[in-house]
Amino acid sequence: MTSDGAAQEVDRTLEHTLAHIDAGQEASLGRLFELLRIPSISTQPKHAGDCRRAAEWLSGLLDGMGFDASVRDTPGHPIVVAHDRSDAGGPHVLFYGHYDVQPVDPLSLWNTAPFEPVVRDGAIVARGASDDKGQVMTFLEAIRALREAEGKLPVRVSIILEGEEESGGENLLPFLKANAEELRADIALVCDTGMVGHQIPAITTMLRGLVGEEIVISAADRDLHSGIFGNAARNPIHVLADIIAGLRDADGRVTLPGFYDGVTDVPDAVRSAWNAIGLTDEAALGPVGLSIPAGERGYSALEQTWARPSCEVNGITGGYQDPGFKTVLPAKASAKISFRLVAGQQPERIRAAFREFVQSRIPGDCSVEFRPHGGSPASAVPFDGAPLKAALQALGEEWGRPAVTIGSGGSIPVVGELQQALGLNALLVGFARDDDRIHSPNEKYDLDSFQRGIRSWARILHALAAA
Amino acid sequence: MTSDGAAQEVDRTLEHTLAHIDAGQEASLGRLFELLRIPSISTQPKHAGDCRRAAEWLSGLLDGMGFDASVRDTPGHPIVVAHDRSDAGGPHVLFYGHYDVQPVDPLSLWNTAPFEPVVRDGAIVARGASDDKGQVMTFLEAIRALREAEGKLPVRVSIILEGEEESGGENLLPFLKANAEELRADIALVCDTGMVGHQIPAITTMLRGLVGEEIVISAADRDLHSGIFGNAARNPIHVLADIIAGLRDADGRVTLPGFYDGVTDVPDAVRSAWNAIGLTDEAALGPVGLSIPAGERGYSALEQTWARPSCEVNGITGGYQDPGFKTVLPAKASAKISFRLVAGQQPERIRAAFREFVQSRIPGDCSVEFRPHGGSPASAVPFDGAPLKAALQALGEEWGRPAVTIGSGGSIPVVGELQQALGLNALLVGFARDDDRIHSPNEKYDLDSFQRGIRSWARILHALAAA
Numbered sequence: 001m002t003s004d005g006a007a008q009e010v011d012r013t014l015e016h017t018l019a020h021i022d023a024g025q026e027a028s029l030g031r032l033f034e035l036l037r038i039p040s041i042s043t044q045p046k047h048a049g050d051c052r053r054a055a056e057w058l059s060g061l062l063d064g065m066g067f068d069a070s071v072r073d074t075p076g077h078p079i080v081v082a083h084d085r086s087d088a089g090g091p092h093v094l095f096y097g098h099y100d101v102q103p104v105d106p107l108s109l110w111n112t113a114p115f116e117p118v119v120r121d122g123a124i125v126a127r128g129a130s131d132d133k134g135q136v137m138t139f140l141e142a143i144r145a146l147r148e149a150e151g152k153l154p155v156r157v158s159i160i161l162e163g164e165e166e167s168g169g170e171n172l173l174p175f176l177k178a179n180a181e182e183l184r185a186d187i188a189l190v191c192d193t194g195m196v197g198h199q200i201p202a203i204t205t206m207l208r209g210l211v212g213e214e215i216v217i218s219a220a221d222r223d224l225h226s227g228i229f230g231n232a233a234r235n236p237i238h239v240l241a242d243i244i245a246g247l248r249d250a251d252g253r254v255t256l257p258g259f260y261d262g263v264t265d266v267p268d269a270v271r272s273a274w275n276a277i278g279l280t281d282e283a284a285l286g287p288v289g290l291s292i293p294a295g296e297r298g299y300s301a302l303e304q305t306w307a308r309p310s311c312e313v314n315g316i317t318g319g320y321q322d323p324g325f326k327t328v329l330p331a332k333a334s335a336k337i338s339f340r341l342v343a344g345q346q347p348e349r350i351r352a353a354f355r356e357f358v359q360s361r362i363p364g365d366c367s368v369e370f371r372p373h374g375g376s377p378a379s380a381v382p383f384d385g386a387p388l389k390a391a392l393q394a395l396g397e398e399w400g401r402p403a404v405t406i407g408s409g410g411s412i413p414v415v416g417e418l419q420q421a422l423g424l425n426a427l428l429v430g431f432a433r434d435d436d437r438i439h440s441p442n443e444k445y446d447l448d449s450f451q452r453g454i455r456s457w458a459r460i461l462h463a464l465a466a467a
Numbered sequence: 468m469t470s471d472g473a474a475q476e477v478d479r480t481l482e483h484t485l486a487h488i489d490a491g492q493e494a495s496l497g498r499l500f501e502l503l504r505i506p507s508i509s510t511q512p513k514h515a516g517d518c519r520r521a522a523e524w525l526s527g528l529l530d531g532m533g534f535d536a537s538v539r540d541t542p543g544h545p546i547v548v549a550h551d552r553s554d555a556g557g558p559h560v561l562f563y564g565h566y567d568v569q570p571v572d573p574l575s576l577w578n579t580a581p582f583e584p585v586v587r588d589g590a591i592v593a594r595g596a597s598d599d600k601g602q603v604m605t606f607l608e609a610i611r612a613l614r615e616a617e618g619k620l621p622v623r624v625s626i627i628l629e630g631e632e633e634s635g636g637e638n639l640l641p642f643l644k645a646n647a648e649e650l651r652a653d654i655a656l657v658c659d660t661g662m663v664g665h666q667i668p669a670i671t672t673m674l675r676g677l678v679g680e681e682i683v684i685s686a687a688d689r690d691l692h693s694g695i696f697g698n699a700a701r702n703p704i705h706v707l708a709d710i711i712a713g714l715r716d717a718d719g720r721v722t723l724p725g726f727y728d729g730v731t732d733v734p735d736a737v738r739s740a741w742n743a744i745g746l747t748d749e750a751a752l753g754p755v756g757l758s759i760p761a762g763e764r765g766y767s768a769l770e771q772t773w774a775r776p777s778c779e780v781n782g783i784t785g786g787y788q789d790p791g792f793k794t795v796l797p798a799k800a801s802a803k804i805s806f807r808l809v810a811g812q813q814p815e816r817i818r819a820a821f822r823e824f825v826q827s828r829i830p831g832d833c834s835v836e837f838r839p840h841g842g843s844p845a846s847a848v849p850f851d852g853a854p855l856k857a858a859l860q861a862l863g864e865e866w867g868r869p870a871v872t873i874g875s876g877g878s879i880p881v882v883g884e885l886q887q888a889l890g891l892n893a894l895l896v897g898f899a900r901d902d903d904r905i906h907s908p909n910e911k912y913d914l915d916s917f918q919r920g921i922r923s924w925a926r927i928l929h930a931l932a933a934a
Binding site: 233 | 709
């Protein structure tokens with residue numbers, strides 16, 4: 001057979017598999033719904049049993065798909081590991097995803113129950129529909145279809161699915177290190193990112209890191225009557241507001257000393273490519289009801305979220321919060337604050353600078369408690385080899401337009417951890433859309449993302465085998 | 468009988484009544500406990516029935532004590548009105564108190580259930596023990612003892628007890644106006660204030676006013692993922708923090724334009740008298756675990772709370788508040804903010820200045836909702852006549868040291884309302900101590916306050932009859 005003949009053979013095989021995927025749509029959706037019904041919220045202790053249930057469900061699914069699958073205990077939620085029983089040779093890929101989801105509050109804003117998935121307006125609606133259960137299932141359904149249609153997989157596949165991605169769990173890295181021999185592969189595949197807009201397929205090569213800190217400021221040793229003590233006694237809400245207001249200057253720059261050390265602007269060529277995508281500030285913010293970029297002056301909304309570090313308060317609480325009024329002067333006030341980091345910033349230096357900044361603003365008769373959360377550097381995936389080109393090509397063929405490389409504002413700590421523990425580069429391919437409302441009420445995943453996501457993975461695995 | 472003989476007769480009668488009060492201590496305490504067991508939290512709609520129950524209990528009590536008592540409906544919680552059936556002649560006093568109490572959160576900080584009163588370490592512990600049920604009962608128990616021991620009251624007594632003092636209710640003023648003829652008297656007696664320290668009896672002649680505002684800032688039309696939108700999308704918590712931080716300058720002065728218009732310092736003589744009380748900053752703040760005055764530079768803690776206007780945040784909320792972390796960028800953030808006013812400040816001008824201040828700091832693509840609360844001017848009781856002197860003298864005799872006139876940081880809107888609706892000046896006599904933890908967990912009222920409070924009222928009513 002000539003090389004052309006071999007290529008035509010592969011094409012015919014792939015076409016057959018893609019048709020098999022299309023024919024199995026309803027069954028694929030049914031399996032995703034089963035997974036979505038498990039409320040595996042990793043940050044809330046009461047859902048620990050649900051997290052284990054999700055892990056066991058996935059392990060059982062993979063076992064039935066020809067994998068040696070197991071649920072591995074950790075000090076936190078378990079990790080699912082699976083290896084293809086019938087090693088087909090070719091490059092060895094390690095697929096990563098997470099089965100845990102974000103909390104669902106405020107529940108009152110959901111149109112349907114978050115763990116009772118429905119299809120509405122062409123999208124699957126449920127907590128985790130997009131982040132990350134729907135995305136995980138695009139890969140698993142592609143594997144199932146490839147096995148069913150072709151009898152074997154085009155590459156050697158191992159899979160790892162964790163349950164603490166949404167809760168800053170620190171159990172994955174030790175697990176990867178402890179099982180490095182078993183998990184070694186040629187390349188990692190991660191499905192936890194998105195497309196650009198609704199139609200441009202994308203591979204993410206820049207990811208921001210994260211440092212989180214909860215601070216609790218204590219003043220008086222009890223709640224006080226604001227009439228009797230107000231003005232004279234320190235109000236911890238005021239102390240907290242002063243700190244938060246002081247964290248950013250009038251130009252939206254973070255004021256922590258040394259915060260921007262090592263941070264560089266993206267090259268002009270990259271900026272030009274991003275500008276060509278057509279994601280203007282209005283296009284980026286309009287869908288959520290905003291129009292004015294809020295952050296660092298001089299950078300587009302897209303550049304602010306893809307390539308600039310930031311500071312956001314994710315939660316604040318203090319004093320009386322129920323209906324009506326209570327003229328209390330609270331004893332404590334607290335906030336959850338996170339920093340998104342870019343390449344060049346070191347998480348623990350940022351954390352130390354923040355703590356020093358806060359500590360220096362605490363009055364002498366007050367105190368502050370720091371509760372650390374997360375701490376991962378940014379990842380700039382230095383990926384210009386054949387696998388990336390092959391994957392871009394395969395994606396472009398599925399979606400009918402060239403795929404692009406992009407940055408992402410979200411943190412995916414696993415990318416750095418796969419590099420650190422296993423020496424693996426990761427290919428970040430995902431099918432989420434900007435309007436998926438991940439982490440928000442009414443999270444959804446387009447049926448189109450799910451179906452063409454499955455098809456995309458079938459194409460990518462074939463392309464990786466040929467690369 | 469000579470004048471001296473009449474005075475001796477009064478003294479003997481009073482001694483008899485005071486002995487009767489002492490003999491009835493246990494029964495007096497039992498009646499107070501009955502009232503404290505009713506959870507009459509006026510600001511929480513679920514306790515509306517309890518508020519009515521407290522009103523009916525008081526009306527029944529007064530009926531049994533020889534009063535024409537009734538529970539009067541209002542658009543909010545009912546008001547109890549009672550008049551002595553056997554008018555004894557002499558000056559006509561209108562006693563005011565309130566039967567409603569503050570919320571009890573955080574419940575976990577109470578050592579015993581807030582509505583199951585106990586005596587511990589010489590104090591009655593319960594929500595409302597001090598504010599205001601214990602104080603109200605000092606007057607009612609004095610009336611009971613005077614009637615039982617002397618057969619009649621030394622002055623003509625009417626009583627009004629409201630149920631919305633803690634919830635900024637706006638039903639009292641219209642009620643006073645609508646029933647002005649029935650409620651007319653020569654002087655009002657209010658028992659909702661405190662002593663200085665533990666031993667100095669006091670009559671309050673300066674009261675701060677109050678303006679409350681709840682603000683809700685809205686940014687995006689949904690909660691957002693801070694990784695995907697952070698930096699570029701406006702965070703309403705940041706907007707709120709900037710506003711709060713901007714409300715006071717580095718010297719602790721409120722920055723609202725015109726805020727200090729009409730505000731004057733107290734005369735040197737008054738400041739000297741206050742300094743003589745010995746309430747240093749350390750003495751004022753030490754009992755609650757603080758040591759450094761937080762407010763306006765150049766004023767003592769005592770002057771800051773008695774005679775200077777202030778701004779305090781009583782509650783703040785936004786974003787994720789449960790255990791763990793959620794990297795959300797919330798759609799809304801809100802705060803409950805109150806201003807304490809002194810003589811010369813007009814509540815509605817302060818409210819307007821605040822709203823303008825906030826509105827001017829709301830970004831173009833965000834919005835703010837204002838929810839007004841309260842709005843009462845300060846009261847400087849211009850009281851230098853015979854009744855004040857007689858009451859100071861009576862108090863001094865009971866407590867064994869001269870009584871003083873003081874200011875109060877708390878707002879008691881009724882004082883202004885009694886003046887406005889009925890033309891009445893009010894004599895503010897109370898027996899609360901600084902460490903009563905009113906509005907806080909483990910509120911208490913010293914047994915000594917309760918017993919000698921009852922005795923004080925018996926002395927004061929006799930003194931008013933003679934004045």
